[in-house]
Each structure stands twice: as structure tokens, then as C-alpha cells.
Amino acid sequence: MSSSKFYAAESSSDTEDSSSSDDDETPVTTSRSKPTTQRVYLLSDDEVETQRVVRSGKEKRWEGLQDIIKLMQNARKIRDMSRLADEFDNLCKLYVKSKNVILKEGIPRFYTRNLVETEDYINELWQDKEFRKKTSKLNSKALGSIRQKLRKYLRDFETQVADYRANPDVDEKPGEGADQDDSDEESEGEKETVQDIDTFLSSPIRSAPVVDPKAQYDDDDDDDDSWLNDSDSFTDESDEGEAGGKQLTADYFLKKVKDDGGEKAKKKDRQRDTKSKKKDEDWEEVKRVGKAKVTLFDKDTEITHVVVLKKLSEIILNRGRRSTVRKEQVDLLKQLRQVAEDNDLGPAMAIRITFDLVSAYFDYNSKILDCMKSEPWNDVLQFVEEVLDSLEEHPDIAIGENISQESENVADKAAGYRLNGSPVVMVEKLHSEYIKILQNSDAHSTEYVKHLREESRVINIINKLRRHVERIGSSQNICNTYMLMVEYVYYKYDHKAVLQDVVPGDKVESTESQETSSDVMKNLCQYIYTKDSSDRLRTRAILHHIYHHCLHDRWYEARDLMLMSHLQETIHFSDVPTQIIYNRTMVQLGLCAFRRGLMKEAHNALVDIQSTGRAKELLAQGLLLQRQGERISPEQEKVEKRRQIPFHMHINLELLECVYLVSAMLLEIPYVAAHEFDARRRMISKQFHHQLRVSERQSLLGPPDNMREHVVAAAKALKMGDFRACLRFVINDKMNNKVWNLFNNKEGVVKMLETKIKEESLCTYLFTYSQFYDNISLDWFASMFELDRASCHRIISRLIINEELSASWDEPSSSLVLHRTDPTRLQNMAIQLGEKVSTLVDINERILEARAGGGGFQNYRQDQGYQGNRYQGNRGTGNYSSNRSGGYQGNRGSGYQGQRSGYQGNRGGGGYHGGYGDSYGGYRKDGYKAR
């Protein structure tokens, strides 16, 4: 308050009163209390924050009123009566709307003033016969009507008007002063500097040189409140008379130059007593003159912490305004920084300003999708580096989010610097900006590579940050920092790490010295696992860790980590970016399993991603503009765009699909061969079947061209047990180029594939053609499938043990003796029919249940025969294979095959088919023998 009084005493010359100051909190009853605009507050001191929130409703109203008043002033100026009348109507309406606020706050002073001024103006015009004659009919008509209206309207405000007329000046002073205090350098600044020495203690009424409104507009076009003030002062001038409007410019600048010279000397003297002279300093601060050159301080302003801070907060407060030119903000901050540096204000101040500078840079783009241009980006990198460097250099600076702005200390070194802000957040922002830059540049251009080179800088920064937070940061901060590091490490293949895995004991010394990325990942992630309090970070760390494991073929570690984390169950509740990471990790898991030759695991890991046919989208490696036939909305598209993974981190989709299809092929083809006639056969991979069907549908089948066709052709060859053709299709130059070369250890993968294909084609062959053999020698297998005898023995034995093949080894002759157990087509059909009938019975029972209330037939059936129950029981039990060998098959087994070896024979255990089977089996044996 004191400050405003101070100013009130000094500079009341301006007639404006529309904007006002903090003293609005004084009770409303007094007529001098005037509401303020939000803007003025923004420029004032620390307590602003709270007040602004509280009074926003009122301020909004006031602002609206003032806007209209401004328009009215404009209309008056150009003597546009109809416009004036319109605006007056609007004003009245808004006034009624704001009644609530007005009741609470009293009629705003500026409102009364406006009324009085308008009245005067209209009366004047009314007297001006010549004008009435000259002007258009419309105008004069409007003049008449507004005169009437105003008269009527003023009756309600008689007291206020009278009050105002009684002392128009006195009321204005406090508001005026405060206003200037706040917006000093904005609109009044120039005038003040020019004059302040002269008028410092002189008459309160200033004979201010009238400023050309246009010039002022030019000056302050980046600032809202200055504009408001401008227009206020500008109306004042119009009140005073338009004639005065032109007298200025040359004069004004002349004066200033002269004064500046005079001032310099005085300033120098004052340089020491900074604190006490704070207000004066504020006065002296002058912003820019003209648009081209922007200066922060007057040349002779003494640069102190306080001044700079004040300036800084001013600039910062303009942040986010629509009219703020972001570029200018950045420039201002840069200058400020330079000034601070020149004046040696200490590292804390530099950091403080740089912080804000960096955030101003991040604000640079209004659109969320746009990224920084390379120039500011380089600046930002540099600034961030500097901040972190100086933080390292000056360990005495305490910085943190928990330090409030009020308790900041940038000046006093002895008391210890304290700063508000978080370098972690800053670097995180930097990281996301970097990602954005990568997203926005064309992945196949040199520009992308250029950006990619900056990665080392970013990593460097993160490392600096890491050192910083490890020194003083909280554990959560450290977690965040580590996470950032992990983000840059996890997707990179490290040869050294692989080497280390391969030869763990060998040359331990040499590997120990250089830390591999696996070690880095391990250390970082383990810290996050133990210390992180937010689940999200831990989840991501785990996923990245798994990803890294997978990349280096550490399948079991990766799998165990995945299983231990139980992420499969909870991932659906997490946010989309994390889900994307999860998808990427699962894909890597699948690829890793594939490289290790674990087809089933590979298939299982990939099936979720591949079966949807939206792998691209699920991995955030490209936009699908169509979803289920309809285009996604633009908003959706924007959201998706932001989630995209930068190109250099992509997982090759063709590789992914190929791996999936090949693994599906190796699983599916033997399965199909084994269960050719099974009614309940299930598809392992829908997509694979789809591909097969697509190729079957083609009337003319050319040689395979793309990857899919190759796999399908290979599958067909595999079906026939022709492993050579299969191999030829899977591994050839084309596929090498497209797929297999993308693996790190291509040779290993290809070798693995070869053996896999041989093995599976052996299985398929056995399933398909075993019925035509009585016995097969092991050597023959070995030569046919180019496998060694041991592995043939292993594979076939596995089939026998799993009861997939009914055969036995004849060791002395080392040959496989096949037992004919496969049902004929007819038998298979009979089985199917039996199943169908049993469902029919079920349905019938349901009908009867409803009719007879659950009694009746069921009981009857239970008495009558146990067949139904037996069916049911068998169907219900266990998994598929055991089911198969139970039930029908089992019975058949005992029936047909008396001589079936041990454990198999025991399974059957009678049944209603038994008797029939016996005779049937007998017939078959004998009959065929005869032939």
C-alpha cells in the first residue's frame, strides 16, 4: 500500500483511472476503491498468485466492462454515433449481468467515469450544430437516441455522477499511482524516465507530453496489459482534445536523449544503496524503444539481483498469454541472462534465468505436435548443459521443486543459494522434445541422422544429471533419471554384452574394465526396482530390462522377469505408452525365443500382436488411418502421432511377421498332420491358416514372390514332408535379404531353422504316411531327413511317449515298428457322429428339463444306461490329448489292438464299443492277412 501512496503523491498527472491496483481490497464503501484488472496484478508482487484466483469472477466482469468502454471511447473518437449507441446498449446489458459483483464491490469507478464522459461528450456534440448538420442522418439519429437513453440511464447513477464530478482527480490518484507502479516500464515507462528526475518531487499533476497513441501501440504490441493501459491513456488524451495528439514525437525523443545523459551521473552515485532504493530502481527500468531493438534495462540502471529477479518474474508472467510473442520472450530472457552474467550476479542467478529460458524454449511451439527447429534446440541443449555444469561446479546451490519461490535465494551466497526448479523435470522435457524432433523428421533423410547424432549430447546431459541427482537428489529423482538413461540404452544391441555372455569365464579382466550395456541396465533397473515408488516407472523399467535381455538372447532371464512381474495380467490397466512398450517387449521376447529355437514360445509371444493384423499400430510404428473401415478422427490421429516410436527404435515388421509365420508353420503343419480327422481340431494360428487359404484360393500359383508367399510355399512343402523344398523356400537369397539378414547372428538362426524344419518334417512325414508302413529303419530316417540317428531317435521317441504316434522301437534291428491304430475315415466319421448325437441328446434334455422341471428323462437315462454319462465324463476330463486317448479311442484301442503295448493297452478298460471292436479287429487282421 505504501508504495501506491508513494506513487500517488508523485505522479497523478495522468487522468486515467480505469485500471487500478492492489488497494482494491479496501472496503468498497469508499468511493475511491476501485477494482482492478487482472493484468495489473500479474505485474505486481508475490502475493499476486493467491489474489488473482480469488477475484477472478469480479475481474472478468470488470474486464468485460472495460472492453466495452474502450470501444465506446473509440466510437466517440471517430464520432460514430450509431456504434456508440450500440456499445452503450451492450454496456448496460453487461452491467445488469454483473449486478452481483457490483452489489458486492460497488459501482466501479471507471464505469461512472465513462458515463460522465459520454454524457459530456454527447452534450457537447448536441450543442455542435454544425456537426449535426454535417453528419449523416443515421448518425444524428443515433445521437438523439443515445442522448435520450443516457439521460434516463444516468438518473440511476445520480449520486455517483455527482460524486465524480465533485472530485474527478482526487479519486484517481491512488489507482493511478499503483498502476504506474505495476506497469511502469510498459506504457508509462518512457514518459517516466524522461521525466522522473524532474517530476520526482514536483507537482502531482504532470504535464505529460502527450504520446501518440499509434507509437505506443507499436511499442507494446506483445503485451496485453500494456495495451490496455495504452488504450486507457489514449482515451485520456482524446478527452483532453484530439488536437493535442500530434504534438509529440520528435520532441519526446529529443527530451529523452537529453535526460538520459543527465541521468547517468546520478545513477552511478546510487549504485550502492540498492535495497532501499528498490522502488526507484523499478522506476528506472525501461523496456524497449521500438520494436527492432529490445533492451531490458536502461543503460544506467544498476543491475542487482532484485532488479533482475523482478524483470524475470515479469517476463515469466507474460508466459502463456495469447499476445505474447514467444520468440521475444526467449530473446528477452537471453538478454537478461547476459546482463546477469555481465554483472556477475552469481551462478544461482544464471541458473535461475536459464531455467526459465529453457522452459520458454519449450513453450516455443504452440502446437503440441510441432517440434523445435534445430537452432533453438541446439541452444536448449547448450543451456541445459550449462545449468547442469554449473550445478556441478557449485554444489552449494540447493535446487528442488520443494523450495518455494518465495524462499528462493539467488543473491546471498553466504546463506546458501536456494532455487526452485527441478533439473530432472527439465531434462525429461528435453527428452520428450528430442523424441518429438525425431518423430517429426523424415526417417529416411540425412536430417534424421543429424538429429540422431545429437543423441550423444542428450545422453551426456542425462549423465550429468545423473551425477547431480546421485549427489543430492531424492530417490524418486534418481529413479526418474535412471529411467531416462534406460530409455536410451535398452534398445541398443551391445556386442560386448553378447560376447560376455558367450564367454563368461574368459578374459574377465578386460570385460570388467568396460561396463557393458547389460551391466548398466542391470544397475539402473535394479535401483528402480528397489527404490521407485510409482508403479509406472517400475513397470517400464522391467519392460525395458526384458527388452534388453531379449535383444541379447538371454531368453531365460527375460522370460523369468516377465513371468515374475505378472505384467500380463495388469498391463491392460496401464497407460497407452506403457502398453506400447509392453507390446514391443513381447515382440522382442518372441523374436528372442525364435532365435533360440523355441517355436512354441515364440508363437505364443507373438500371437497377440500378429493376430490382430495391427502390429504396426500396436507397436506405434506407424499410423493406421482406417480402423474397421472408418477413418479415425483427427484428434485420435494426433494422439496417435504423439505416441509414435522414433524410427531408429523400430522393430522390423516384416521380420516380425515372418518369424511369426515360420513359427506358426513349424507348429501347425505337424499338428494338422497328426489330427487330420479330428473334429475338435483347433487352429493354432488363425493368421497362418488365413495365409494358407489365400494361397489356395488362387487359381494360378506362381513362384513365391514376397515373404508370405515364401512361407506358405514352404508350409506346403513341409506338409508333404519335403524338407528340402521347405528349406529352399524359407532360406534363400530373397528371404535372406528381407528377413534373415536382419538378425544379428544370422548363421545361427539359419542353422537353427534348418534343424527345426528337418525335425518337423520328420514328424509330419510320420503322421501323414505312417499308415502305409509296417516298419521303418532308423538309418533310412537319418538318410532321408539328413539328420543324425540320435536326433531321429530322440524325435520319434518323443512322439511315442507323447502318444502322438503308436509305434515302438525294435532295438536289435534299430527300426521303428508301427502299430496301426489310426482310425479309418469311416471310424472317424462315426466318432464325429457320436459327438453330434450326444449334443443332440443334451439339447433334448434341456427341452425336457424345462417341460418336466428337471426330472424325468434324465433319471430315466441314468437308470437305463450309463453311456451318456460316460461320454460326458470323458469329454470333461483334462486336456485335449488325454481326452483323445480316453473315451472312444481308448475303447477302440483295447478292441482293435489286443497286442498294443503295455500302458496303452491298459488304458482302454472296456466299454460298450469293446465287444464290437473285438470282432471287428479280428476281422481286419484276418481279412487283410488273407489278401
Place this chain on the structure above:
Amino acid sequence: MEANSQETSVKNIQIDGLVVLRIIKHCEEDSGGPELVQGVLLGLVVGDTLEITNCFPFPRTNETSDFDEVQYQMDMMRSLRHVNIDHLHVGWYQSSNHGNFINRAFLDSQFSYQSAIEESIVLIFDPIKTSQGYLSLKAYRLTPKMMEMYKAKHFSYESVKKEGLAFNDIYEEVPIRVKNSPLINMLLLKLKKENPIPEKVEYLNLSHSSSLERQLHLMMSSVDEVTQEGGKFVQYQRSAAKQHQNKLLHVQRRQTENAARTQRGEPPLPEEDASKLFKPVPQPPRIDALLAAGQVSAYCDKVCHYSSQTLGRIFMAQALDNKD
């Protein structure tokens, strides 16, 4: 023509050899694909015997041509009459593979025949079986019960129940007898003498499975159909029960409300709309289920018959084998 009004007027059917041969010829010539061939039977009723003395095929037509079948039949019959052949319409014949003839179309046309000419029958001829060495020619007609039902055009659950119609009551088989005139018999004897049948006969064809497979296949699809119908019925039952419950609830509520109103002295609300509010759930027509079930049973009979024959042959073959 002594058309008897009694249902059981025709007890057996006598078919001329000529008719049999003509039907076989028609089927052989025409059964290029899975389509059925059809034709008209001509003859007359003598006492309780229906004598079928002639027939002519329907020409194969495609859907698009506007061939007038009725006109064709009339013309044909008129022409036959001119050459003094029996021209009375006594039914129709149809080829069928493995007896898959029981369906809606069959029912419709047989009904229209039987309602126009009471003694009409349908001859079902199985070319596949015939080619294997058994002449498969069966005469069927709809049971009177079925006729009644069909006339009413209403196959609801209740009506079926009332009539006591089961799936094996849809049609009945009429025994047939192939008769040749003495002249033809003499000709045959003569022919036999002149060209004796070669001694080697394949009595014991053991390749049974493909035919059986096909029959099983057909049976499966029929069973599926029955299951489907059963499912529909379950659905119906459920919704009907629900409906019923809702209705009861509504009536009850209305009653209590009315009771309250009378207590207060207000006029009671009308009771009319319960049945209007709750439209009865449309019943699934039972006829499809019946037909499907009938078809299944027909297949079963056939399979049973077929496999017993086959088993017989197998045992015979075994015996012969052992002898060697």
C-alpha cells in the same frame, strides 16, 4: 375309374417294368450333377392296387426360362391319350441319393398331389444304389394325419401334440411290385437263352466304406439340423416362460392396483390388455424338426440295412476265404 374315398384305398402298387426302365433311363441320362430328376407317373387304380403303367419325365429347365410345367403336363397327357395310353395322373417320381429326399419341397409337392388326386404316390429312386446292383425303388405317400396337419398349415407344438404326430408318421411306404406282361417275360426268357448272362458275378463287393461314409456324412448334417431345431425350441421355451411370467406379474399388479382403487372408491382399471400387451412369442414351426428327424431315421434305416448286408457279405467272404 373307381376312385375310393377311403384313405386306405390303395394297399399296394404294381409297377410296369416299362416304368422302371424309363425312370432308370431318365436318371442315368440326366443325373449329371447333384440335381434331382423328376417326372410324372401315369396309371390307374384297380381295387386296392395302384397300377403304374407309364411315366414321362419333366424336362430339365433352368430357373430363368419361363417354362410352363403345367402346360407341358397337360400337353403330354393329351398326346398320350391320343395314342391310347393310360393318361391318368397317379403321382410322381424323383431321384434321390442315399435317400436324402425328406425335406420341405418334397412335402409341399406330395401334398399338392395328394390333395388333388387322393391316391397319388411318389416313387423314390436311388440311382447310386441301383448302380451297385440293388434296385432301389420305393413308393411313399403322406399319412392322413400329416395331410390334415398340412391342410391346417399350422405346425405348432400344440397341434403336433394333439395329432400325436411323430417323425415316423409323416409318410408311409407302400409296398410295390414290379410286374411285366407275359409277353415281356417271354421276351426276356428268349433273350436270356440267346445271350446267357456271364458266369462271373461280383457278389461279394467288399468296398463298402465310401458309400457308408457318404451316408454318415448326410446323417451328420441331418443330425445337425435336428440339433439346431432343438436349440430353437429351447430358445422358444425360454422366452415363452419369461413372457408367461411377465404376464402373470402384470395381471397380479393390475389386480392389486384395482383392489386398492376400489378401496379408495375409484373405478377399477380395465383388465383387458394383458394378452394384447404380451404378444405370444412366435413358435418355431415344428415341421422342420419333424422332417429332419424323419430324415435321420430314414438314414438310420438305410445304414442299418446297408451294413447288415455288408456284414453278411463280409462273413460270406471270410467263409469262402477259409475254404480256400
